[in-house]
Amino acid sequence: MNQSLIPTEDISQTSSSAQPISVAAKTAKKVREDLRMGRQYQQGRINWITAIAMGLFHVGAIAALFFFSWTNLAVAMVMYFFAINVGIGMCYHRLLTHRGYKTPKWMEYFLTICGTMALEGGPIFWVATHRVHHQFSDQEGDPHTPHDGTWWAHAGWILSGRALHSETALLGRYAPDLTRDPVHVWLSKYHWLPLTVAGFLQIALGAALAAPGHRIVGAVGMVLWGTFLRTSLGLHATWLVNSATHLWGSRRFETRDDSRNSLWVALLTGGEGWHNNHHAHPVSARHGLAWYEFDVNYYGIWFLSKIGLAQKVQVAQFDPANPKPAGM
Numbered sequence: 392m393n394q395s396l397i398p399t400e401d402i403s404q405t406s407s408s409a410q411p412i413s414v415a416a417k418t419a420k421k422v423r424e425d426l427r428m429g430r431q432y433q434q435g436r437i438n439w440i441t442a443i444a445m446g447l448f449h450v451g452a453i454a455a456l457f458f459f460s461w462t463n464l465a466v467a468m469v470m471y472f473f474a475i476n477v478g479i480g481m482c483y484h485r486l487l488t489h490r491g492y493k494t495p496k497w498m499e500y501f502l503t504i505c506g507t508m509a510l511e512g513g514p515i516f517w518v519a520t521h522r523v524h525h526q527f528s529d530q531e532g533d534p535h536t537p538h539d540g541t542w543w544a545h546a547g548w549i550l551s552g553r554a555l556h557s558e559t560a561l562l563g564r565y566a567p568d569l570t571r572d573p574v575h576v577w578l579s580k581y582h583w584l585p586l587t588v589a590g591f592l593q594i595a596l597g598a599a600l601a602a603p604g605h606r607i608v609g610a611v612g613m614v615l616w617g618t619f620l621r622t623s624l625g626l627h628a629t630w631l632v633n634s635a636t637h638l639w640g641s642r643r644f645e646t647r648d649d650s651r652n653s654l655w656v657a658l659l660t661g662g663e664g665w666h667n668n669h670h671a672h673p674v675s676a677r678h679g680l681a682w683y684e685f686d687v688n689y690y691g692i693w694f695l696s697k698i699g700l701a702q703k704v705q706v707a708q709f710d711p712a713n714p715k716p717a718g719m
């Protein structure tokens with residue numbers, strides 16, 4: 392079945408044919424059709440591995456509430472910062488998807504490992520899916536538009552569908568910059584590994600910090616907070632960017648999609664909630680364009696640039712007298 396999803400023609404081989412333009416155009420059209428991610432193309436299938444994993448993480452998140460300690464809370468907050476702010480906001484989204492700034496390769500790989508800690512898949516899946524979202528925002532083919540239902544936009548699109556996250560070759564056509572890089576290919580295949588290693592480290596740390604006789608409670612409590620609860624909260628924070636900020640909030644720019652600016656989603660995600668700004672200026676590494684638009688992920692990028700670890704930082708200039716995106 393999956394065979395039919397893979398284009399039979401290869402762009403590199405067809406470019407030398409007698410009618411390169413029409414063949415290339417046909418191939419591009421086929422890739423677009425194969426990657427159509429809207430709800431109508433998903434045939435209502437459930438991805439059981441994803442659904443069971445999500446279920447287990449949510450059960451663990453509720454269980455964590457019975458193991459509160461200030462240390463567990465601190466570990467969860469640090470892990471959340473590195474997974475959601477550094478990993479997803481600064482790296483998967485603003486660096487890898489939109490190339491809003493540059494870092495040395497070793498730094499890019501470190502930031503990508505942080506991104507895998509969010510359990511949102513490997514970099515190739517995340518980047519390709521998000522580039523498709525920008526291409527078809529709130530139109531046919533958008534992987535997660537609220538036009539297909541609020542729940543679909545939030546989590547439904549993850550739980551059901553054609554399981555494209557394993558289709559690295561196909562998704563790679565939307566992320567050729569990453570599929571050329573063996574480290575990103577490896578991290579895409581083993582994206583679950585850093586999270587698993589971190590989980591075992593939390594078990595060891597929780598046991599080590601607990602008093603004798605309470606080591607099992609200490610180990611279980613720390614991994615429930617540092618992995619299960621904070622991962623579940625991080626997933627919902629990210630999903631709110633797909634659901635809530637395409638439904639509720641203010642629109643500064645007249646973009647062709649329904650994107651909105653949402654303060655509360657920005658607070659949960661470290662700035663990703665300024666989503667209307669972002670759709671208007673996708674390459675900008677800064678999403679909170681006005682000084683009062685809290686954007687901790689941009690402050691992180693700004694900090695990296697000050698210590699010489701980020702270059703060519705793209706920053707959109709907001710002109711209050713002309714609130715329209717560049718080029719519109």
Ligand SMILES: [Zn+2]
Pocket residue numbers: 524528632633637650666670
């Ligand atoms: Zn969007």
Ligand SMILES: [Zn+2]
Pocket residue numbers: 484488489521525669673
């Ligand atoms: Zn984006």
